[in-house]
Amino acid sequence: MPAVGAGLTPAQRRSLERLFPGEQSLFDAESMLVYGLDACRQQRLPWAVVRPACEAQLVELLRWAQAERVPIVPRARATNTVGGCVPAAGGVVVSLLSMNTILEIDDHDFVAVVEPGVITGELQRAVEARGLFYPPDPASGRMSSIGGNVATCAGGMRALKYGVTRDHVLGLRVVLPGGEIIETGGRTHKNVVGLDLTRLLVGSEGTLGVISRIILKLQPKPQATASLLAAYGTMDACLAASRAVFAAGMLPAAMEFMGRGMCRCLEQLMPPPLVPWPASTNAVLLLRLDGDPECLAASLARAQDAVTPFGPVYLELAQGREEEALWDIRRSINPASFKAGSKKLSDDVTLPRGRVLQALTRFEAIGEEAGVRVLFAGHLGDGNMHVSVMHEPGQEDAAARAKAAIQETTMALGGSLSGEHGIGLVKLAVVDKQLGAVERRLMRQIKQIFDPHGILNPGKAY
């Protein structure tokens, strides 16, 4: 590990101490350790950590950092799984967790204005208390921040019906390297004036600017939900059932899937009756519908009619507390996965919806060939699969080979290397499997406009 503050000159350190007095800046290794990693397995000690309380401090920081050519790595809760928050090139980590005010919830405009450090789940509770709804629900949402969600264009289960984070961002305030502030979009729900800088910034993984304020679009809160779980003996039957739901004209709020290996793990973690399906289950379909309470029973019946012809070995319709018990199973797939191995290499490849069966069949075979266990579960409705290569110490090479083969299969089937997590640091080496040379050149040229000296989250994303 490098010496404390290795990359800063004494003068630079003094400048940061002036800009961020007292506990707003950290320079000792022990305190900074946690700021050098995220939910991926890589880490690097930053040169310094600063914790601005307001946009004015961000402006000063980015003016200073550009002049001094010091890398800046923005961060909030760092639930990122691909190293997006790891200061791989050193530099100053900027924690945005102190900028965590919900500035406004306007139930006439259907708009929320928030600082980037607001926790997504807290915003959701606050808007729902007023009959409003912020649909994006990344699995990390109870702990991750809106700023991080915007920087990564976070998805979630409700993306099927409601779209991902980008579809709910109306406008941004962003501090650029050098300290200039830009404002994109606004608080209208429609806006086609100029190039869409808002969506260029959403998902840019902290490489173009540091977000200081976010305007989000809200919707009326659906009054009720209802869910259906259908377990099948084969993956084939399960995916055919999912197609029948669409063919019935339904777009559920969520359409989740759990594969054979994941079912076995869940049965170990949550023995029957917690997991309600029989041992003959090899694939599970889990749907959530939302809407007017008067309608849900009929919609649930329509979904049941759609999935029944494919011979479920177990079928449950649920509302209220029983409904949440079904979703607790889905929420347990991460802890359950470790029943199949003590180490995990995970991925969030996305397939064209019609090619999921072919891909998953191949993923299982890849695991068998490599002698590791490949588990999958995820957002079947939009083809976004969370694939976990479970393995033991000593099997790291086999696991890495399996993960690479899964990515190759995904690309061969017209898929995407990431549906939600992004590229960050971890997938940068493989991003050229998906992005062409001209497209990458354009992205880097765009970055150069925003960040001419390359100080923002260097070595990430594209």
Next chain:
Amino acid sequence: MPAVGAGLTPAQRRSLERLFPGEQSLFDAESMLVYGLDACRQQRLPWAVVRPACEAQLVELLRWAQAERVPIVPRARATNTVGGCVPAAGGVVVSLLSMNTILEIDDHDFVAVVEPGVITGELQRAVEARGLFYPPDPASGRMSSIGGNVATCAGGMRALKYGVTRDHVLGLRVVLPGGEIIETGGRTHKNVVGLDLTRLLVGSEGTLGVISRIILKLQPKPQATASLLAAYGTMDACLAASRAVFAAGMLPAAMEFMGRGMCRCLEQLMPPPLVPWPASTNAVLLLRLDGDPECLAASLARAQDAVTPFGPVYLELAQGREEEALWDIRRSINPASFKAGSKKLSDDVTLPRGRVLQALTRFEAIGEEAGVRVLFAGHLGDGNMHVSVMHEPGQEDAAARAKAAIQETTMALGGSLSGEHGIGLVKLAVVDKQLGAVERRLMRQIKQIFDPHGILNPGKAY
């Protein structure tokens, strides 16, 4: 009017004739006249018109045009209302209407792959015949092209529930000046790899590249629709009723509004009983719900319960043929508007949803002060109002003053100069009322990356 082909040298004309033999190129003023205008009131004769049949011809054209520094103005059905298709700086107009093949409709992937000249309404019929749904429904959709819809990020009535064109574009193939082809996005419904070039291109008004292929996201087709028309004596009551619909947790597929002046015009064009409301009507709310047929009666009742306390002077619930009769009224607002004046200056300003009443009240007053009639109707649900300043010959200055005041009011209330139509040529002079200097500079720098010699639709958009 300039001489035919004024801007082309004889050698350039010969090059174009070689690249676009026979009827693929036009050089005579009479044939080109129609290619020099769109649905705005400005026009300029192009230097030449070419009609590529395939992407390879587009590549050759853009290689040639960049080398020769000849402006290129892409165009399809030219329903654009802000001069986006007018060759204001001269140059070659490229009609994409011959590239009009639906290449693929995949009901497993829920994807359509189309050439830019495909007519939106034709695509919709084709996908609906297979139980699929392409939600964006710009008013021009029966005649406008998907390529034009993408270039302008077209909206429509269903944007309230389903979003605008940008929310349904998964990927693009685009030919850049110089002839390079880029591919953005793909056929997965989720994708967060690299900067979002797809959405940078959507709505870029033909200034960054020429779209040669579009991958669209499709959804299951809702099985049924139902509508509600509620007429009120005051705008105040009508807008309060609209808020009550949202407060009941409903997000209708469409929520349209017609103001007092528009009601009077419609009554003249479509005398009772075609227009069903009484003479005491001063504001009309029109909703469309969609979903499972078993549910719509209950949802309609919920909407009725929401709007009834505000004292409608007329209320109608409808399905099937009667439902379309209600929407025929809405579809007649353009011809009806000419009952209030022989000349029209129109705008599509967008307000934060909660500020619509304040804005519309002011718009009426602006009309009275200027001695012209200001009509409004439009997409109340997302605050996107189509405002028409109706006037007579000789009143052009008063109408222009009223339009400017409407834009000022919109900006003062935190609105946007355009919700659907874009900036094009007509609004370029006022775009700095909305876009800051730094933001505009960034947009122009981005353009320079894609189009270093500024040959693509020069003098437009930002």
